[in-house]
Amino acid sequence: MRLILYLGKGGVGKTTTSAATAVRAAELGYRTLVVSTDVAHSLADALDAPLGSLPTPLTDRLWGQEINVLDEVREHWGELRGYLSTLLRRRGVDDVAAEELAIIPGMEEVVSLLHIRRQAKTGDFDVVVVDAAPTGETVRLLTMPETFQWYAARVMDWEPTTLKAARPLVKQLMPAADMFATLERLTKGVEALRETLTDPEVSSYRLVVNPERIVIKEAQRAATYLSLFGYPIDGVVLNRVLPADAAEGSFMQELARIQQRYRQMVYDLFQPLPIWECPYYARDLAGLEDLARVGRDIFGEIDPVQVQFRGKTQEIVRDGDEYVMRLPLPHVEIGKVSMTKRGDELFIEIGNFRRDMILPLTLAERPATRAVFRNGVLEVRFGTPDTLPLDSPNGSDNAS
Numbered sequence: 001m002r003l004i005l006y007l008g009k010g011g012v013g014k015t016t017t018s019a020a021t022a023v024r025a026a027e028l029g030y031r032t033l034v035v036s037t038d039v040a041h042s043l044a045d046a047l048d049a050p051l052g053s054l055p056t057p058l059t060d061r062l063w064g065q066e067i068n069v070l071d072e073v074r075e076h077w078g079e080l081r082g083y084l085s086t087l088l089r090r091r092g093v094d095d096v097a098a099e100e101l102a103i104i105p106g107m108e109e110v111v112s113l114l115h116i117r118r119q120a121k122t123g124d125f126d127v128v129v130v131d132a133a134p135t136g137e138t139v140r141l142l143t144m145p146e147t148f149q150w151y152a153a154r155v156m157d158w159e160p161t162t163l164k165a166a167r168p169l170v171k172q173l174m175p176a177a178d179m180f181a182t183l184e185r186l187t188k189g190v191e192a193l194r195e196t197l198t199d200p201e202v203s204s205y206r207l208v209v210n211p212e213r214i215v216i217k218e219a220q221r222a223a224t225y226l227s228l229f230g231y232p233i234d235g236v237v238l239n240r241v242l243p244a245d246a247a248e249g250s251f252m253q254e255l256a257r258i259q260q261r262y263r264q265m266v267y268d269l270f271q272p273l274p275i276w277e278c279p280y281y282a283r284d285l286a287g288l289e290d291l292a293r294v295g296r297d298i299f300g301e302i303d304p305v306q307v308q309f310r311g312k313t314q315e316i317v318r319d320g321d322e323y324v325m326r327l328p329l330p331h332v333e334i335g336k337v338s339m340t341k342r343g344d345e346l347f348i349e350i351g352n353f354r355r356d357m358i359l360p361l362t363l364a365e366r367p368a369t370r371a372v373f374r375n376g377v378l379e380v381r382f383g384t385p386d387t388l389p390l391d392s393p394n395g396s397d398n399a400s
């Protein structure tokens with residue numbers, strides 16, 4: 001079974017690409033499910049077919065589904081929430097705060113991922129293509145299994161003492177045994193989920209970008225987060241590329257020229273990942289026939305179900321209290337490394353090579369202390385987080 005997940009900024013073409021990949025996969029003979037986890041579903045519009053919250057058959061090898069995450073959370077985990085808020089109140093947390101804290105962070109995300117995994121396992125599909133919400137939410141979704149596990153472990157730790165204090169109340173809500181069984185089952189599920197999601201032979205993450213600066217920056221940020229959490233990226237779809245043969249001096253030619261610059265930027269930033277280009281169509285795209293065409297335009301003779309890139313594009317590892325980021329740059333010649341960090345941006349120069357990187361929060365709050373370039377790999381070390389002077393009135397750090 002393969003799981004392919006598309007990420008990208010709002011409106012770049014994730015739904016179109018996901019649906020096109022699924023249609024192409026089905027054409028190639030795979031039993032394919034395309035599923036939307038975006039609360040604002042638009043998959044049915046792209047496929048031009050009504051979809052339900054269970055896999056809906058579209059052709060003899062293609063199914064579509066729009067998961068109703070909110071319903072599912074409410075239905076299955078409402079009790080859990082009630083129970084947790086009771087526990088928290090018994091620990092002296094006031095009512096409103098207890099209610100808020102009892103919303104396990106990432107519950108919705110975890111539920112939708114668990115759902116996909118279950119579907120993938122029981123549904124007898126060769127490939128599941130996930131049409132996700134825009135990057136921010138999806139990155140959150142992917143980091144949730146870890147957050148969730150941390151949280152669940154804490155809750156389970158309280159059990160012996162807190163439970164004793166809370167028992168009479170808890171009994172009114174639900175049998176504690178059920179409660180802990182639920183939590184344990186969830187934790188196990190989430191653990192298995194993480195394994196599936198980080199197994200490069202099963203799961204592939206693909207970035208969708210347009211030749212535009214902001215879109216590319218966001219994709220870069222997503223790439224950094226994915227590598228931080230060990231999710232394997234195997235390609236980039238460069239969508240909405242204008243034809244280069246517009247009339248001399250025309251508006252279109254000017255636009256195409258601007259695109260050309262960002263197109264180059266995509267190659268510079270994301271190679272050695274494969275980059276698949278998709279033209280800008282001068283018409284509305286909807287329905288299986290259109291999607292089949294888009295699928296062929298993106299992938300050509302490539303089988304989109306197969307893993308398209310193996311190997312690390314970027315690696316972030318913890319070393320004691322510090323972090324080390326490793327970035328393979330096989331095409332860069334040896335030279336002096338110069339590095340500047342500004343907020344969450346890191347500028348690297350090695351000889352003629354320049355890269356402007358977006359850092360995840362974990363690294364952004366730390367000083368970049370050392371950068372070396374050795375055997376085609378750039379290694380940047382991040383020290384312990386900057387601490388603000390306590391007497392600084394507004395937390396600004398402009399003391400020099």
Ligand SMILES: Nc1ncnc2c1ncn2[C@@H]1O[C@H](COP(=O)(O)OP(=O)(O)OP(=O)(O)O)[C@@H](O)[C@H]1O
Pocket residue numbers: 008009010011012013014015016017038042132133134239240241278279280281282283284285286
């Ligand atoms: N290459 C293309 N040429 C022309 N139109 C396109 C192309 N790719 C996508 N579109 C159109 O752009 C609109 C947005 O695309 P799509 O819904 O796939 O983006 P999305 O990234 O899923 O958006 P959202 O973030 O809102 O989910 C749709 O109307 C789609 O048909």
Ligand SMILES: [Mg+2]
Pocket residue numbers: 014015016038042131132
């Ligand atoms: Mg979409």
